[in-house]
Amino acid sequence: MNLAIRDITDDDISHVVALWHASGVARPWNDPGRDIAFARRDAHSTVLVGLDGGQIVASAMVGEDGHRGWVYYVAIAPERQRSGLGRTMMQAAEGWLKQRGVWKVQLLVRADNAQAASFYEQLGYSDTRSVCLQKVLD
Numbered sequence: 398m399n400l401a402i403r404d405i406t407d408d409d410i411s412h413v414v415a416l417w418h419a420s421g422v423a424r425p426w427n428d429p430g431r432d433i434a435f436a437r438r439d440a441h442s443t444v445l446v447g448l449d450g451g452q453i454v455a456s457a458m459v460g461e462d463g464h465r466g467w468v469y470y471v472a473i474a475p476e477r478q479r480s481g482l483g484r485t486m487m488q489a490a491e492g493w494l495k496q497r498g499v500w501k502v503q504l505l506v507r508a509d510n511a512q513a514a515s516f517y518e519q520l521g522y523s524d525t526r527s528v529c530l531q532k533v534l535d
């Protein structure tokens with residue numbers, strides 16, 4: 398495995414959206430293009446992409462909100478899962494946050510995604526026993 402990790406570029410967007418659909422992190426009620434553009438709007442967040450042989454095989458959106466770090470859209474190409482790429486992308490996301498002085502990172506896992514929960518637990522994440530409440534503002 399030889400993964401090159403960098404910030405997303407304009408040319409990557411369609412490939413990242415395809416990766417999100419293939420891996421199941423895209424949801425019908427979220428617009429991936431809008432989410433990517435919003436993550437890229439300033440220096441508080443980005444989308445990291447992982448490339449192997451020039452092909453995008455992994456992603457992680459990472460950012461900080463002035464208090465905590467957050468990670469979203471952790472996605473590995475289905476045929477490349479369980480080979481350490483997820484762990485590598487999470488290390489990159491955590492490194493991005495540490496460089497900016499962020500000392501705690503959190504993320505959301507859907508209650509029916511037991512595999513993702515196992516993955517994050519393996520990486521040292523634990524359930525905060527909090528409930529996420531959400532409201533759409535527009």
Ligand SMILES: CC(C)(COP(=O)(O)OP(=O)(O)OC[C@H]1O[C@@H](n2cnc3c(N)ncnc32)[C@H](O)[C@@H]1OP(=O)(O)O)[C@@H](O)C(=O)NCCC(=O)NCCS
Nearest residue numbers: 420471472473478479480481482483484512513515516519
């Ligand atoms: C979840 C996901 C990001 C994990 O990435 P990955 O590259 O497959 O994971 P890694 O190979 O780095 O796994 C690291 C460790 O996590 C654990 N793990 C990973 N996937 C697991 C699974 N499906 N079930 C149980 N444990 C798992 C294992 O302990 C693994 O180590 P091992 O392979 O030596 O046993 C990837 O499977 C994925 O993209 N899934 C679909 C999208 C998704 O659910 N994203 C998370 C949204 S919250």
